[in-house]
Amino acid sequence: MQWLDGLIQGVLLGGLYAQYALGMALMFGVMRIVNLTHGDLMILLALIGISLSSALGIGPWMVLVLLVPLAAAIGWLLQRAVLNKVVSEDPLPSLIATFGLSVALQNAMLQVWSADTRSLPGGGIEQASWQIGSIYIGVLPVIVLVAAICLTGGLSQLMSHTRFGRALRASAADVEAAAMTGVNPKTVYALATAIAVGVLGFAAVFQGLRSTVAPADGAAQLIYAFEAVIIGGMGSVWGAFLGAMVLGISQSIGFRIDPGFGILAGHLVFLLVLAVRPQGIFGRN
Secondary structure: OHHHHHHHHHHHHHHHHHHHHHHHHHHHHHOOOOOOOHHHHHHHHHHHHHHHHHHHOOOHHHHHHHHHHHHHHHHHHHHHHOHHHOOOOOOHHHHHHHHHHHHHHHHHHHHHHOOOOEOOOOOOOOOOEEEEOOEEEEHHHHHHHHHHHHHHHHHHHHHHHOHHHHHHHHHHHOHHHHHHOOOOHHHHHHHHHHHHHHHHHHHHHHHHHHOOEOHHHHHHHHHHHHHHHHHHOOOOHHHHHHHHHHHHHHHHHHHHHOOOOHHHHHHHHHHHHHHHOOOOOOOOO
């Protein structure tokens, strides 16, 4: 029964990792932009959400309503002010720029919020659960998983069936050719980054509810997002979702084998996928 419980809890954990990975799937998997601030932005948004909740006396769902548009605005500004200036076929300029921005963000967060851990009060929903036999299923993790499925489906439809999605894929494939057809790649990239960071607004609220956050936590979230995208396959939104499930399940099973083995188990599965199928589960040869 503990292994069934591990599988269920792993799927629920994968829902949170999927929200980390969706924005990364869009920026890294489609646009080929290496954004090392991804995890730090999520932590920044979580800390802003916690501060908003404390200052305004509002609950987590109102925080979510306020935070997602703010996250999208931050993403749009990041792309217009920084990333559009370094986007090229060579990923090194974006990597260097976002590495410097990541260091700056971490230090800024330390100055504003200090190194203390914080969490977002949820009014009891974070402890609520359903009991099925000897297995307890948390209400909040189920909400997180449902939100991840909806976000993944919405983003997949956006990429496959809208003019914006076609313009983004065209710009990612060949910027000059896309510009010749009337597409403005810089505007398309700015909107895509706004969407990617907007999704992080959901992840930030749910991370603040499920656990604690501190300014130095961004690196771990970045690694999980990268691993989920690469396990699933570059350029596939549903692949990133599946990669997040694989990562969550492997960690959950690993924790049941040994409490110190959980995180390592996820990394080992990532390395195994790279060795056996480097293009990812949904990737093309």
